[in-house]
Amino acid sequence: MDHGALILGIESSCDETAAAIVRSGEELVSSVVASQIATHSPFGGVVPELASREHLRSLVPVTRAALAEANLSYADVDAVAVTNGPGLAGALLTGISFAKSLAWALDKPLIAVNHIEGHIHAVLLEQKGAAALRFPVLALVVSGGHTHLFLAGQRGPHSRHSLHPSSHPSSHPSWYYENVGHTRDDAAGEAFDKTAKLLGLGYPGGPIIDRLAKFGDPKAVHFTFAQLKHRARQESRRAAPIGSDRKRFDFSYSGIKTAVLRYVEVHRMAEAIEARRQALAQLVSDGKFPSQEDYRRLCDQQTLDLVASFQAAMVADLTQRTLAACEEYGVETLLVTGGVAANSALRSSFEERALRVGVQVHFPSRPMSTDNAAMIAAAAYPKWLARDFAGLDLTAQANLPLR
Ligand code: KG4
Numbered sequence: 001m002d003h004g005a006l007i008l009g010i011e012s013s014c015d016e017t018a019a020a021i022v023r024s025g026e027e028l029v030s031s032v033v034a035s036q037i038a039t040h041s042p043f044g045g046v047v048p049e050l051a052s053r054e055h056l057r058s059l060v061p062v063t064r065a066a067l068a069e070a071n072l073s074y075a076d077v078d079a080v081a082v083t084n085g086p087g088l089a090g091a092l093l094t095g096i097s098f099a100k101s102l103a104w105a106l107d108k109p110l111i112a113v114n115h116i117e118g119h120i121h122a123v124l125l126e127q128k129g130a131a132a133l134r135f136p137v138l139a140l141v142v143s144g145g146h147t148h149l150f151l152a153g154q155r156g157p158h159s160r161h162s163l164h165p166s167s168h169p170s171s172h173p174s175w176y177y178e179n180v181g182h183t184r185d186d187a188a189g190e191a192f193d194k195t196a197k198l199l200g201l202g203y204p205g206g207p208i209i210d211r212l213a214k215f216g217d218p219k220a221v222h223f224t225f226a227q228l229k230h231r232a233r234q235e236s237r238r239a240a241p242i243g244s245d246r247k248r249f250d251f252s253y254s255g256i257k258t259a260v261l262r263y264v265e266v267h268r269m270a271e272a273i274e275a276r277r278q279a280l281a282q283l284v285s286d287g288k289f290p291s292q293e294d295y296r297r298l299c300d301q302q303t304l305d306l307v308a309s310f311q312a313a314m315v316a317d318l319t320q321r322t323l324a325a326c327e328e329y330g331v332e333t334l335l336v337t338g339g340v341a342a343n344s345a346l347r348s349s350f351e352e353r354a355l356r357v358g359v360q361v362h363f364p365s366r367p368m369s370t371d372n373a374a375m376i377a378a379a380a381y382p383k384w385l386a387r388d389f390a391g392l393d394l395t396a397q398a399n400l401p402l403r
């Protein structure tokens, strides 16, 4: 009996060690994620050396747990897929070395997956593939390391949409991507994390800000963003292949962090921030994970208003630029994915505004929005069909582009 292709995915690009098994790109069999938040939170951000050490510790138990959850053994796996970039070089290398050893020992193919493509496939996995998607498809990948817009197309005999119809015939439909926007400086998740750190709220900032923003006035503080569109277009023309006149939709999120810092200084909030930072650090060192009630109790109304206004500004900018790109490219389906896609205000903003302009929007479930290995195993499936395998010389590419 054909059981479909069982792909074991391994992910270690940042601060999550993950393993998962996905059947034929569409059926989640098991998924295990070991978070390193407790390791990094005393430092207010990811410490690369500690991340590598933790991955080394967790890779074997996490993989064993994923197999046990699936009631499978190593021998049942058809291929091993691993993230080879972008990400922290040392962290990526731990997962790659492990995946290579496994593939070699099991005599199974090794498949290299771009982490950003993984985030896109997190949505496709939960949508049970691309069959129900209306093309053109645009993906916003918005996380701690990325804020990218990609037009996503398929090629091959059974493909549903091609960005460049004449290119690359292949025996199986595979995905390819065209970048039409990215952040010029900080990623959106980075802005959430830096703002939370600046306000003494700890790490990672996104989920904390998401929960606190509900208690503040989103109109209390006015933030503005740089007008990038015109300059971005000229730059992209210079960088684009001759004849290409693709319009770009870039982002910039380092300015808002500076604006928050200026607000904090002008309103003399430093003392209250330091008191909050110490109170939260005390809770953590007492072994108590701070609750929503703890965070709320430690924030005055001015801080809650600032947090709510920051989040509202980020959400409005991400939504507006992405929907402008949807309009430019006649997009029918929008995929919003990556850690920041877990944000409740971002989800409602996209749902409401995309509906208004007739664009279908899909998000991954919240656990599938942040880093996991199921998305890596799912993204590997079209490569498995196309026999697009990696050699044992596979190495980490910290800045691997997605194409
Ligand atoms: O995708 P991910 O797990 O790792 C990267 O590839 O970067 O994303 C992590 C990022 C962090 O910056 C975190 O603060 C942000 O996603 N994040 C959120 C939320 N949950 C996670 N940002 C806003 N709201 C959330 N609910």
Ligand code: ZN
Pocket (backbone or CB within 6 Å): 115, 119, 143, 144, 338, 339, 370, 371
């Ligand atoms: Zn990620």
